[in-house]
Amino acid sequence: MTLQQLINKVLNDPAFFSALKKDPAKALQGTDEKLTPEQIKALKELNYKALEDVGSAFAGPSAIT
């Protein structure tokens, strides 16, 4: 999965990251990602809370000054 696809996920499908944190292998079922145990461990340890802020800042209503 590319960075562009991940950004589109964070803006349009934030639930994907809850699933990725909980069970990376299951969340990536149906994609061509085959995870090693090291990758699963690394994915579980990332800062998922910060991703919610990215979604609401860049996908929410337009900033008007």
Next chain:
Amino acid sequence: MLLLPWWMAGSGDRKLDREFQSDVVYSTLNGYYYIRLLDNLMDGHGSVELALLPAAAFFHSEFLLTYQKYFEANHSFWPVFRSAWFSSSEAIASEESVVCFDEDAFRQISVQKLCAARIPLAATSYFYRDVESIKPWLEFTAALASWSQMLDDVFDWHRDLRDKKDSYVLSRARRHKREGETVEAWMARTGFDWGMSVLGGWLPELRRLAQPLRSAALNRYLDLREEMLEEDKAKLGAGLKALVEISAVLSSEKNYSARPN
């Protein structure tokens, strides 16, 4: 922008005329809705704006007629009004024709876009017979216009990209992204940090221009903006870093070595 004439009127020890200030707020709101209506239609953010377009006559009339209570037809206020109002419309149109922004073009267009803010400021200075104050307030307003537009561009980058609207930030992304890299990836990797550092770098200039204006409220506003910027920088920077890390984990060598060639 709504608060600038209020802060200008209240700078120093001046006693405010509440009726005049209320009228300025009313006029400015109508002017704002008029510009917003046209701007949303022009940049593709519109949803109901086309159906509301006839209301532009109301917004324009109320914006203009409020000042007729205070200034005769031959008053020096009106040439300022005409010049600022025409430049504002020209800016809305010219932004659409810009295909690639550099910093000079960005500053010029952002200042022009908010030049309608000169109208309530000029009205305030003429009303209180303090015409000398207009120049430093306009200089500050121009710098604030660029800063505010940059803030919009940094936070609206994804909506602008989706709506195929160019901006200074997106032009920068297209020029500086690596070969094969997408605009989205550049924004996550480095673009957001770049935008935030530009915004932080322009703040001292705003503070310098605010100093002679003797407005405590304006300085509090700048303090608040600086705090919000720091907060967003930390919060969103961490989120974008997490995305880059997920991407790195998923594209790591081990991942690819597990796949058949």
